[in-house]
Amino acid sequence: MAVTADELGTQDIKKLLIKQAVPSSIGILFMSVNILIDTIFVGQWIGSLAIAAVTVVLPITFLISSLGMAIGVGGGSVLSRALGANDREKALHIFGNQIMMTVLLASVFVLFGLFFSDEMLMLFGAKGAIVQPAKEFFIPIIISVPFLALCMMGNNVIRAEGKAKFAMVAMIIPAFVNIALDILFIKYLDLGMFGAALASAISYFTCFLFVFWFFVFKSELRIKIKHFKFQFPVVKEISELSFVTFSRQGVVAILSIILNHTLYTYGGEHSVAIYGIISRMLMFALFPILGITQGFLPIAGFNYGAENYERVKETVQLSIKYAAVLATLIFVVILIFAKPIVAVFTSDSHVIDQTPNALRWVFAASPVIAIQLIGAAYFQAAGKAKKALLLTLSKQGFFLIPLVLILPNFLGIFGVWIAFPIADILSTILTGYFLKKEMNTKLNKTNDGIL
Template identity: 85%
Template sequence: MAVSAEELGTQDIKKLLLKQAVPASVGILFMSVNILIDTIFVGQWIGSLAIAAVTVVLPITFFISSLGMAIGVGGGSVLSRALGANNKEKALLTFANQIMMTFLMASVFVLLGMFFSADMLLLFGAKGAIVKPATEFFFPILLSVPFLALCMMGNNIIRAEGKAKFAMFAMIIPAFVNIILDIVFIKLMNLGMFGAALATSISYFMCFLFVLWFFMYKSELKLKTSHFKFNFPIIKEITNLSFVTFSRQGVVSILAIILNHTLYTYGGEHSIAVYGIISRMLMFALFPVLGITQGFIPIAGYNYGAGNYERVKETVEVSIKYAALLAAIIFVFILAFAQPIVAVFTTDSKVIAETPNALRWVFAASPIIAIQLIGAAYFQAAGKAKKALFLTLSKQGFFLIPLVLILPNFFGIFGVWVSFPIADILSTIITGYFLKKEMNIKLTKHNDGIL
């Protein structure tokens, strides 16, 4: 059952979080299963080099499409608080400006990607035998990126309205389409990397059609032509908060560049394939934690906008407890089943030998990441862009990138894998400090009427 915007401020927090987080988790699960199966098909039917090629290309396309996600998350925070303050007109203007911003910016980046494709692929680590399959995969995917960007933007707005189940469907549909078309294009038609890219591109377009249908027939946000005008105060507010998500994705892209080059230097093509498997497992295994984080944002944002600070505080506490429990269960699962998990992806003996221990090290600090994820999400939901940006960038930007640059000089390829849990621990300590301060002082003072 869908949740109306008003119910975000009245329903029991635990039940409300469950209603928001479960569909978000299921949506992320299907999306990650889609990426996981896509990687398995590519690895088993084309080869481990194909996994390496996908690992090189996807950070480029996700960086461009993350414009939509950034505008969706930042604008979703503005929209949630506007709905909480009963300012429907601002919510509508925010949504219209998000659509225009996403389409224009994604299109510009796609054109740049087409003109500088060879340089981009080299920058992101396409070297040696990886170049040919990466190039075949890149162009069809690039042309579909504007549709993916609009899907990512729209999905965040659907959740901001409280319609988490529809957001879930928007993630499930492309997963099914991609898996079916992978079988047709790769296995039956033997189209190789081009077939894999074509299947993914069509799945993005199907997602776009579903999101378009939702906003035409199911959304509470009924846009008129008059709303499609650039409103610079709203654009500034969206940009301030969007910058948090886009900066994070920008740092993730820089990390991908550094990781791919470091992995190639210390382990060759097969080490990039190893990280390709690990990166997909990170999204797949952590889907319930990410789902709780996504379910948390509209609840916290709405109640912060409505001045219900006690509900905001309760939402933070409940979300961290649930997310931490799930993350601990995931950690135990990875420890126990790393070897059989890896064997599903490839028959390459080098990749199978190296990946299980690398996978365990990357997940080593996962039981504590709930604090970092929920803490950064709280400051974004509350519209506190500077703190949100600082905390969002803390793991990859302040810790993981320097560690990846330094530790392999002393420990070789092991230095790459051990960098992940160290970065998780350090960023969680910092986020925990700021979040505890906010909960104990800021929201308490709000509740007492001091601020």
Template identity: 70%
Template structure:
């Protein structure tokens, strides 16, 4: 699936996007399918409150583990350039720093969670009848979070070594493991929420063991004890490049806190369950659009660096065209099949009754989101970090959070659901303005 530099400059944009997007889409598909099936199992075999509990815990633990993602992305930029320059010592030192920073920071958060877990769960919306199942699910998953953080960091390093197939397998293998363990612990052994938590924690272990195997037997980055010497300058370089990811995940965590608490205030545990289903569908249904966005990055980035602006413009328009077509298909599926989709998750009649209405509103502006996703990805590919950060945060940070804070005061729980399409429209307009200016100036052909 890897594409050489020469091909990025010469082959058709359409074929390049397809070849780059397929492995990215497959990885995202399995990751989202894992979360989706996990939610279906706990909803069907434990109950609708279990969906609410998982919706409270996972954003919290994912925020901690995403430290590994941020350090992985930032460090891999340093690592790739070091390998390209033939500086193997710096590459090894960078990888060692990624390991030390990821394990150290995630472990600190785990210790904090052990002492203040109940307060953290309450802040993330673990209230009322959600509290006990959330506490049961929280501890095993929390203890395994450093493993997940190391896996997320390791995945980016594997990609930096241009081994996309191994990186894809690092997402597929634990996803399959989690699904099988869910069946064993929840259905066969009837272990309830603890079984669901144990399955999730062990899937992190499975992923870690696979990543560890890769870095023992398949990597070119063979570490020694001498590489684990701390260098402040290198650490600062990694952190500075990791900030965009840290900021994005921080905003997502704040949004999760706000949504769960607002929904609980407006509709109790029931409303949190409804959003638990919707949030899983958001990632699963949009996986092909996200895959095209990931596939677009190397194509646009390489040609931008080569100052081949005509191909950059073509890649932008082609990616938007295909991503929009897929987003429209997703919207139609949600519009027509919302109720049958929801029925897969739970037997709770009230949840089945209320969720399709909310689901259709949340996906209401999905046909236009490709402009926002591809537009912000372009600025990332072009190395324009400030604009990339601002546009990446536009939907959740600058639009959705203020809307969720304001609209429910006037429209109740409907204010939460309608905030999503409004945020999509506003963020698309803002990104479109930035992208149009870029097309008319920086990417203007002579």
């Protein structure tokens, strides 16, 4: 049964977190499996260079579509607190503004991407033999990005309403469509990279259709024409928190540029393919932790808006506990089964030989990342944009990018892989400091004062 918005403030936290996190985790799992299988198909049926091409193109498309995710997450935080404060008219205006902001910004960025496609591909690391397959993959994908942006925005609003199961379905549908069309277009019709891109583009559109259906027939947010009007205070509040998520994606894009160029410099096309496999595994293996983080956001945001700080504190503690246990189990699996996992993606012996150890190093600090993810999410849910931005950018921006630029000069390609766990540990220490301070001050308050 779906959770109503009001139940976010009344139900038992353990049960509520499970109800929110499990569907979110399943949705992320299917999205991850979709990307994973997509990578396996292009690797096995087209070649390891195809994996490298996808690794170059996807950061561009995800950067643009993440505008929708950013507006969804940032606006979802504002919307959750509005629902928590029982201000439904504000919630409706927030949603209307989210839709308009997503359509406008995504369209502008897509046009930019189409006009400067060669320059963007080169910037993101398309070199040598990677260039041609990257071009074939890029155009159909970029055209479909506005639909993906609307899906990402809508999915976060669905979760902000407490309807995590519908958000899960929205992520499952395109996964099945993409996998089926991959088999048809790549294996049977032999359309190569263009077929892989076309399958993904159609899957994004099917996701959009489901999200559109939800808001017409199932949502509590029944917006009217009057809500489709830009309101500066609403846009400002959404933008401040959306900037946190988009900045993170922007930093991820910059990191992708630096990684792709560094990997190509120290290891050629094969090293870019190796990172392509590792990046897919990062999304796939960590799906339950990301699911808990997404399930955490509407609960924390609603109760913060309702000033139920004790419930917020309990949500933070339980989320970190559950995520840390799962992250530890995931690390153990990666440690033991790294080589057979890599062999699924490609038959290229060079890639198979080098990837397992790289994979183990990248995941080495997984047991501690729960504090960083939940801590950064808390400040976003609470509407504290500056701290949320600082902590969200800490791993990739403040630590990982400088480490990737410095360490390979001394350690070669190994310097890239060892940079990941070092950045995880440093960002966790930073987030832990701010979160502990918050728990001892703001979250020690109740509606009646200090505990």
